[in-house]
Amino acid sequence: MSLVEIKGVTKTYQLGKTEVSALRGVDLTLERGEFTVVMGPSGSGKTTLLNIIGCLDNATSGSYKLDGEEVGTRDFNDLAEIRNRKIGFIFQSFNLIPVLNVIENIEFPCLIRGENKKELRERVQQVARDVGLDPFLKHKPDELSGGQRQRVAIARALVTQPQLVLADEPTANLDSVTSDQIIDLMLHLNREKGVTFLFSTHDPRVMQHARRVVRIQDGVMVDGSGSAQVEVDRLNAAQHG
Amino acid sequence: MLQDKEHDMTLIRLAFRNIFRNKARSSLTMGAIGFGVLMTLLLGSFILGLGSAMIDDTILGRIGALQVHKKGYDEVKDSQPLDYDLPADPALMAQIARIAGVRAVAPRLVFSGLISNGSQSTMMLAMGVDPKAEYQVLTTAKDFLQGKAVTEESKNGALIGKDLADALELKLGGAGSLQAATKAGQQNALDLELVGTTDNGNAFESKRQLFVPLAYAQELLGMPGRLTEIVVGVTDRDEVEAVAARVRQALGPTYEVQTWAQLRPNVQDVVDFQKMVLGAICLVFLVIAIIGVVNTMLMSVMERTREIGTMMAVGVKRRSISLMFLLEAVAMSALGGGLAMTVALIAIRTIAARGGIPANAPGSTAVYHIVPITPVGLIVPTLVATLLGTALAGVYPAIRASRLRPVEALRAT
Numbered sequence: 001m002s003l004v005e006i007k008g009v010t011k012t013y014q015l016g017k018t019e020v021s022a023l024r025g026v027d028l029t030l031e032r033g034e035f036t037v038v039m040g041p042s043g044s045g046k047t048t049l050l051n052i053i054g055c056l057d058n059a060t061s062g063s064y065k066l067d068g069e070e071v072g073t074r075d076f077n078d079l080a081e082i083r084n085r086k087i088g089f090i091f092q093s094f095n096l097i098p099v100l101n102v103i104e105n106i107e108f109p110c111l112i113r114g115e116n117k118k119e120l121r122e123r124v125q126q127v128a129r130d131v132g133l134d135p136f137l138k139h140k141p142d143e144l145s146g147g148q149r150q151r152v153a154i155a156r157a158l159v160t161q162p163q164l165v166l167a168d169e170p171t172a173n174l175d176s177v178t179s180d181q182i183i184d185l186m187l188h189l190n191r192e193k194g195v196t197f198l199f200s201t202h203d204p205r206v207m208q209h210a211r212r213v214v215r216i217q218d219g220v221m222v223d224g225s226g227s228a229q230v231e232v233d234r235l236n237a238a239q240h241g
Numbered sequence: 242m243l244q245d246k247e248h249d250m251t252l253i254r255l256a257f258r259n260i261f262r263n264k265a266r267s268s269l270t271m272g273a274i275g276f277g278v279l280m281t282l283l284l285g286s287f288i289l290g291l292g293s294a295m296i297d298d299t300i301l302g303r304i305g306a307l308q309v310h311k312k313g314y315d316e317v318k319d320s321q322p323l324d325y326d327l328p329a330d331p332a333l334m335a336q337i338a339r340i341a342g343v344r345a346v347a348p349r350l351v352f353s354g355l356i357s358n359g360s361q362s363t364m365m366l367a368m369g370v371d372p373k374a375e376y377q378v379l380t381t382a383k384d385f386l387q388g389k390a391v392t393e394e395s396k397n398g399a400l401i402g403k404d405l406a407d408a409l410e411l412k413l414g415g416a417g418s419l420q421a422a423t424k425a426g427q428q429n430a431l432d433l434e435l436v437g438t439t440d441n442g443n444a445f446e447s448k449r450q451l452f453v454p455l456a457y458a459q460e461l462l463g464m465p466g467r468l469t470e471i472v473v474g475v476t477d478r479d480e481v482e483a484v485a486a487r488v489r490q491a492l493g494p495t496y497e498v499q500t501w502a503q504l505r506p507n508v509q510d511v512v513d514f515q516k517m518v519l520g521a522i523c524l525v526f527l528v529i530a531i532i533g534v535v536n537t538m539l540m541s542v543m544e545r546t547r548e549i550g551t552m553m554a555v556g557v558k559r560r561s562i563s564l565m566f567l568l569e570a571v572a573m574s575a576l577g578g579g580l581a582m583t584v585a586l587i588a589i590r591t592i593a594a595r596g597g598i599p600a601n602a603p604g605s606t607a608v609y610h611i612v613p614i615t616p617v618g619l620i621v622p623t624l625v626a627t628l629l630g631t632a633l634a635g636v637y638p639a640i641r642a643s644r645l646r647p648v649e650a651l652r653a654t
Contacts, residue, residue, distance in 0.1 A: 054554070056651070057647070076558075076559060081558075095547065095550075095554075096551075097548060097551065099258035099259055104254075112556060114245040114247050117250075156555065
C-alpha cells in the first residue's frame with residue numbers, strides 16, 4: 001500500500017468572478033521512505049498540491065488516500081487530527097511560535113494531542129539531539145539563527161513520528177552553508193530513520209539528493225518519475241544561460 | 242471545551258505568554274479593565290458610604306430608627322396631631338427599652354405654632370424633648386450645634402434652626418416667645434430664651450425647626466404628662482425591621498410603629514437612586530473595558546494570523562484556537578481586574594481609617610464625613626461582570642481566529 005495515492009485531483013479557486021484552476025487532474029503516488037521533490041515554476045500548482053497532500057486544503061475533485069485511508073472528504077477537525085498524527089510540516093519561514101522556547105516548540109504538537117509532558121520529555125530531547133539543538137533548548141526563536149530555527153521546525157515535524165514530512169522551500173531563507181547542513185540533516189533522517197520527505201523547492205542542492213523529482217506545470221503533472229540528476233542538469237542549464 | 246490536562250495547560254501557558262508579548266498594548270487594555278474595576282469599587286464604596294451616612298444621619302441625628310405613635314397618628318399628624326397623644330408613662334418607655342435590639346427610647350411632644358421675636362413672628366415646627374433621653378437616641382444630633390443643647394435645667398431654653406434664628410434676628414441668649422393652640426383649642430404663649438442654634442444641612446429643618454424641653458411643651462399645649470411620639474434607637478441598623486416587628490408585637494394594636502424608611506421614604510429613594518446611578522456608571526466602565534479587549538484581541542488575531550495557521554497545521558483544532566483567545570481575554574481581565582481590586586480595597590481601607598472625606602451639603606455649612614464602605618456586595622458582581630464581559634468581548638475575535646482557513650492563514654505576512 002502506497003503512503004500517498006492521488007488520482008485525478010483538481011483544485012479550483014474563485015477569485016472574484018474568475019475561476020482559477022490550480023490543479024487540473026493530478027495523479028501522484030508516494031511510497032514510504034521516499035525523498036521526493038516537487039518542482040515547477042511559480043503558480044504551477046506545487047504549493048496547492050502540497051497543501052492538499054498536507055490536509056491543509058481539500059481538493060475540488062479527485063481522490064486522495066493517505067496511508068490507505070480516503071482523506072479528501074474529511075472535515076476540519078478530522079484533518080487536524082490527521083495532520084497531527086501522520087504529517088509533519090517544515091515551512092520556508094520556519095513558523096515557530098515566538099512565545100515558546102525550543103523545547104516547548106518541539107513538544108507543542110504532542111502536548112495538544114494530550115501526550116504526557118514527562119513521558120514526552122525524553123523523546124523531545126532525543127529529537128532535539130538528532131537535529132543538533134542540544135545547547136539551545138531553553139532559547140526562544142528570536143535568540144536563534146535561521147538554520148537553528150529550521151532545525152527546531154524539523155524537530156517539531158519529527159517529534160510526532162509522522163509518516164510523511166512536507167517541506168515547502170525549506171532552504172529558501174537560509175545561506176548556502178546552512179542549507180547544506182539542513183539538507184544533510186533531512187537526508188540523514190530519511191536514510192537512518194526512514195522518514196518520508198516530500199519537498200517543494202527550486203534549490204538544486206535539494207534536488208541533487210532527491211531520489212525522485214516530479215514536475216508540475218499549469219496544474220498538470222508533466223513528469224512524475226523524473227531522475228533527479230536530469231532535473232538538476234536542466235535547472236543548472238536554465239540558470240546559467 | 243477543555244480536553245485533557247496537557248492540552249489545556251499548553252493553551253493556558255500560551256494564553257498567558259501571549260498577553261505579555263505586546264506589553265504596551267496589553268498594559269493599556271488591562272489598564273482600561275483595571276480602571277473600570279477600580280472606579281466601580283471606589284465609587285461604589287463612596288456611594289455606599291454616602292447612603293450609609295444619610296441613613297445614619299436620619300436615624301442618629303433626626304428621627305431615630307423607629308417611632309411609636311398612637312394608632313391613627315400618621316393620618317392626622319399634619320392637621321390634628323395632638324388628638325392622638327400618648328401617656329408619658331415610664332412603664333411604657335421601660336417596656337420598649339427592654340425589647341431585644343432596642344438601644345434607647347425618648348419621648349417627644351411634636352407641635353406647630355408661631356415663634357416671635359417681639360416684632361416679627363413666623364411658623365415653626367417644635368419638638369418638646371427630654372434632653373437626656375433624646376440625645377441617647379439621637380447620638381449625633383449635637384454635632385451641628387452652636388451654643389448649648391436643650392437641657393432640663395433651662396426650663397424655657399430653646400434650640401432653634403439656624404436660618405430660623407437668623408430670620409428672626411435672634412442671638413444666643415436672646416428672648417422670644419412661642420405661641421400655639423392647646424389641645425383644647427385655645428391659643429397660648431410662653432417666653433423662650435435662645436440657648437443654641439443648629440444647622441444639619443436640611444434647609445427645611447434649619448428654617449422651621451425648634452426644640453424645647455418636654456415640660457415646656459406640655460405646659461404650652463396644656464398637656465401635662467402627655468406626649469405624641471416615642472423615638473426609638475436600635476443597636477443594629479440592619480435589624481430595624483426585626484426590632485420594629487418585636488415592638489409592634491409587644492405594644493399591640495393600640496400603637497403604630499414605623500421605621501425610619503417608612504417615615505422618610507425619600508431617604509431610601511435617594512439611596513436606591515444612588516445605587517442605580519452606580520450601576521449605570523459600572524455599565525459604562527464595563528463597555529469601555531469590553532471595547533478595549535475586543536480591539537486588542539482583534540489586533541492580536543491579525544498579527545498572529547500565520548501563527549494561527551501554523552498551529553492549525555500541526556493539528557490544533559478550531560475550538561482550541563477559540564479557547565486560547567478566550568483565555569487570553571479572560572486572563573487579561575483577571576490580571577487587570579485583580580490588581581485594581583487590590584488597589585481599590587487598600588485605598589478604601591486607608592481613606593476609611595483616616596475618617597473619610599469631608600463634604601458639605603449644598604448651601605449648608607454642616608460638614609459630613611463620607612466614610613467609604615468596602616463594597617462587599619459589589620466585589621463579586623464587579624469581577625464576575627468584568628470576567629464575563631471580557632470573555633464575551635473575546636468571543637468574536639476568538640471565533641474569527643478559529644474560522645481562518647489554514648492555507649490562507651499560513652500565507653499571511
